[in-house]
Amino acid sequence: MAGVRTAGQYQEQLIALLPSGPAWDLETVPQLETVLKGIAEELTRIDARACDLQNEMDPVTVSELVPEWERVMQLPDPCLGLSPLYDDRRLAVRRRLLAVGSQRAAYYIEIARSQGYPDASVTEHRA
Incomplete structure (x- = not known):
């Protein structure tokens, strides 16, 4: 400190x-x-x-105030499961605030893998 x-x-x-x-x-x-x-x-x-x-005050270093950050960011997300670990909740807060999204399939696959879905994949359907 x-x-x-x-x-x-x-x-x-x-x-x-x-x-x-x-x-x-x-x-x-x-x-x-x-x-x-x-x-x-x-x-x-x-x-x-x-x-x-x-x-x-910074979501990168937050530890004690994760529940307050979650309330502001409408977390925990159902994707984290019924009882997510505290570290996963803290990571979700960081991601929700700091992540830069993408429309590429690889972006969504990486999110799923980081949340514990190692075999995640995206299926694209063509009209």
Whole structure:
């Protein structure tokens, strides 16, 4: 998770932001360091969740919000079967949003094969 600060980095920032004076001196008030450490750990947790949320906004990196993406994209598709695997559902979300379609038979065969139909084929009927 690039960009997430550690608790130590947050604690250093919080110490640097303390006002001057004896009430905020870490040597005379050692409990203050414990409080700042707890705050720093919570800020790190929040920072990590914010990074996770950024990843959830992109269907390529979505993990937790697959059901919400499915609702928006009218998935799961009946082609996935009655109980598709979570990874298959996530892949379907990506495909629905990012795939560039085609009218070629090979395109539809590849979709079927990727969803577990290895012997898929397309029969063209001529009028």
